[in-house]
Amino acid sequence: MSDHLDVSALDADQRAALHRFLVSLADSKRILGIRYSDWLLGAPSIETGIATSSMAQDEWGHARLLYSMLKELDVDPVEVEHDRGDEDYASVDPLDEPFGDWAAVIAGMVVVDGALATLLESFSRGRFEPATMRVPKMLDEEAFHWSLASAWFRRLATSSSASARGKLSDATRAMLPPVLAWLGAEDEADDRLVELGVLEPAADRVRAFRDRVRDILAQGGIDVDEAEPSDGWDAARRRGPGHPGHEATERARGDRNRMLFVE
């Protein structure tokens, strides 16, 4: 007998918790893809720009798959993808603004993309069948993201340029608190997912993230074990206060191409 979650048996609160979690992941992937796409041109080398382009496509593909999982809850993913206001987006906080420089891109690859991969790993080990089927392929692609992120973090962290080292450190330290809060959410909705076996406990997720980034960040003089989660939590969207800028959400929704949509 399958141990997969019987979605049809969930009560309204459990369904809402799963819905919120899926949108949190999918929105983060979609906005991260936009932030990567800003660097298709202007990256430090042609190869790096091509790799970043590939990562942007990966993130959008992952977002699409995650939005499509909403069908399990009888929710139309097209409406979620294209018909929400800016303030409804649930992407993780550090993606609210564009990455200001290449050091911030790399910090985002390590901290934000790393946190997403950590959360997806936890999700893939849970009882929600679509995640067990589709997330492992995403994680295979994420392995390339991690290779690029860790190599570039090391390069910047050991750079002879104090400015490069400073920008990397500042960006990384700014991203860690909201990401830790996002990973380690212990509100009622996430607790329901843990009880259902969809997600591992918050402490385990945070521990896995710290283990993932500890050695990399240490090269930049950052002790991830000293970082604390930020305050402020919007339980409706499973993130801190605020939302991504309109320049990102209009691209995420496809506002300018609305008349051309083919679904």
Place this chain on the structure above:
Amino acid sequence: MREIVYDVFARKDRGDSLAHIGYIDALDVETAKVYAWTTYDEQNWFEMCVVPRSAIIPVNRTDGPFARSGGEAGAATGGAS
């Protein structure tokens, strides 16, 4: 940290010969693998490998990119041709 040249080899199907498909500049082996995979993504490759150009030893030529790589290749063949 300076970038070095890696040559990229791939085969489309299991029984195909490994073919040289291009090169990339990369910081290290890890970024070389990423850059190769993302730059030469026109096929669903069965297998792809990267080789530091300095590790390639020309056999019958003393000119061309492999002989000019400045690595052991040039030194190894310099007196043999």
